[in-house]
Amino acid sequence: MLDTQDDGYMTADGRKIGGVAMEMRNITLRFGGVVAIKDISFDIRWGEVRAIIGPNGAGKSSMLNVISGFYHPQEGEVIYKGYKRPRMRPYEVARMGIARTFQNIALFEGMSVLDNIMTGRLNHMSSGFLSQAMWWGKAAREEEENREKVEKIIDFLEIQHIRKTPVARLPYGLKKRVELARALAAEPAILLLDEPMAGMNVEEKEDMCRFVLDVNDEFGTTIVLIEHDMGVVMDLSDRVVVMDYGKKIGDGTPDEVRNDEEVIKAYLGVAHD
């Protein structure tokens, strides 16, 4: 199925997937005696929707935390854009074009929706301290330019009506959407989504699926996604990594993974018929 002659492959629905954006090489992550991730390697290609699945405690979120620079693996290396990434603080990783959302929403509850999303634009704003203190010149100009970008994302995710609402007052589903908006505002090259559909009803899930696909389609953003809903994973993703007890037990297109015996045994359950 994979067309590996080129730097990339064509998906079933005719999208062109590019070369390798990020490669995880033999990542091992330990917390004391607990091995959270054990010698895992996989790659993420430009423009694809890459899913990471596995039972609870398989190490999926730890993997995402390694990518976003929150955990530092004891062994292995992360290759990003062809270069080995040195040990970095999370805010440095953010500046390299990687944004993420969290499994249990991590919005800034005391700020309005607009301010939350504007925070996502931090790395695109560079006005100096004095300019901001006087609100003169670059600071005022930059604020307006970035507000315009943020308004586009607000339109895109259909949250115009809650623009000035404090985040603490929003229902769960909208909070998830605002968090996605904040991550999108950073205009990331790679977007990491940690269970974006967790705890949602069917309608909200469908909305979120549409947004994820639209983001990938319109902005060309590479998406790495952790999700428990198998239907969602199989529909959305181009390639899937399957983890169990910190080990990688499968990697391939949704169809390949679905028919992989080890995956079925470990995760989807043994077939009865």
Place this chain on the structure above:
Amino acid sequence: MLYREAGDFKTSYAADNQTFPIRFDRYGYYLVLAFAFLVMPMVISDYWANSIVIPFLIYAIAALGLNILIGYCGQLSLGTGAFMAVGAYACYKLMVAMPGLNIVFVVVLAGLVTAAVGTLFGLPSLRIKGFYLAVATLAAQFFLIWLFTRTPWFFNYSSTGMISAPTRTLFGYPVTGPSASAVSVYLVCLSFLVVMAWLARNLTRGTIGRKWMAIRDMDIAAEIIGVNPMRAKLSAFAVSSFLIGVSGALFFAVYLGAAEAGEAFGIDKSFLVLFMVIVGGLGSILGAFLGAAFLIVGPVLLKMLLVNQFDWSSDLAAHLEVMIIGALILAFLIIEPHGLAALWRTIKEKLRLWPFPH
């Protein structure tokens, strides 16, 4: 209806972002400014200036400063009194060392010195949070006051251990020292407060303010979005200490005239400013003003009411005043834990629908 929020449409993001988006609020603000600058100097008496208005103006600057640190950046500090002392002593040393330097520059420089000291004592915030940080800043409070009372260099070896402000003039009028008139002192403090509030507002509505609030609300998410936590926290300490230093310099130079560190800038000052911030409302510029007004103007008004209207003896009134203010603080905090600014917001929201429940 004079006051209306509807129908005030904005056509640009700049207009939507302004400090007073509602036209009526904006005019009210201009009116207050005009009144404070033009009418007050004509009518104010020395008693009113010295016991109510000038302390209010100076404490409002300190409350703004502490509100940036606690309300906006979420870093608890109990070192306010000591940082005010740093501003005062820096101001004194500069006034004595450079007699020709304009008092405005002296106060600003004193603020900058305090910003440097505040940043230094803010370093523990990179490792510890919350109550533990409060205890660390408490160390700053005790250490700095000890330093200022025990090191004769700071009070120029004066036999009393006090520092006293020499006379300095601004536009020909004396603003410090014994010959300064209440009106000129009032105008100096008011101008500083207006400029400081303007700076604080600008900083809190832009990128830096959002970084502070992001650290306050969820530091992990802030870091993942690209906020450098060290720079955000230390800049909050610096800006906050700058404002507190300016207020300390004004408190010593133009208000008290002479001061001794342990007496004027003890731990009770730290708590007083902290209470202003909490009662007024964390994370609100308006809150700093309301808190300072409540804790400075409130007791004086209450005393005047008890002594002049009810003819009570003044020591009985002094005791009762403390009890009543304490009870009022409790009452306000129970009605609205987020302070007077939040209470004001809630009242506005309720009135918008009044008299209908929905």
